[in-house]
Amino acid sequence: NAGVTQTPKFQVLKTGQSMTLQCAQDMNHNSMYWYRQDPGMGLRLIYYSASEGTTDKGEVPNGYNVSRLNKREFSLRLESAAPSQTSVYFCASTLAGGSSSYNEQFFGPGTRLTVL
């Protein structure tokens, strides 16, 4: 099992450019998440998808859109990148369900994004 994978690992954009960050999991998890991590900070939730076909805003959704393409894949799109979106982006997934142990989250390796 590869777990949670993310592409690309690194990206440099100019202000105003757009791009899509890809995330996939092979653990048959139901819920998926996008977080951002800024220097000296913990992670903050951008968007999440509780199940295939649903998406909801997290703590910091402005400037982002998401798509839950199928059960495995959850993408994050920056339509018009801004320097404030320079960050490390993490995707995560969890099985979710009735048992509380299903709520353990597993993280991908991250994408380091710089917006000039």
Place this chain on the structure above:
Amino acid sequence: GIQVEQSPPDLILQEGANSTLRCNFSDSVNNLQWFHQNPWGQLINLFYIPSGTKQNGRLSATTVATERYSLLYISSSQTTDSGVYFCAVEKNYGGSQGNLIFGKGTKLSVKP
């Protein structure tokens, strides 16, 4: 929203020493996880521990949910333990959506 505070913010240890990291949270939780972020940025799951005590090798964790804190113990520290340790919680509101709130972390440096 729920507040998560970790202490100490920074910790320097000599190899072989023991340490205790603390996580305080301001509300009832139904999910608490400890992560280690290694120097390469990877987040590694250490414990899923909304209550009780767990042990995994040199690491152990205890969460006292009624008093709203969790402790991570590292014994006989090694240089490979260096990195940032995060506590993350989800508020208990009767359901679960997995929306973790992270503390700012404890940065651990283990010297040889």
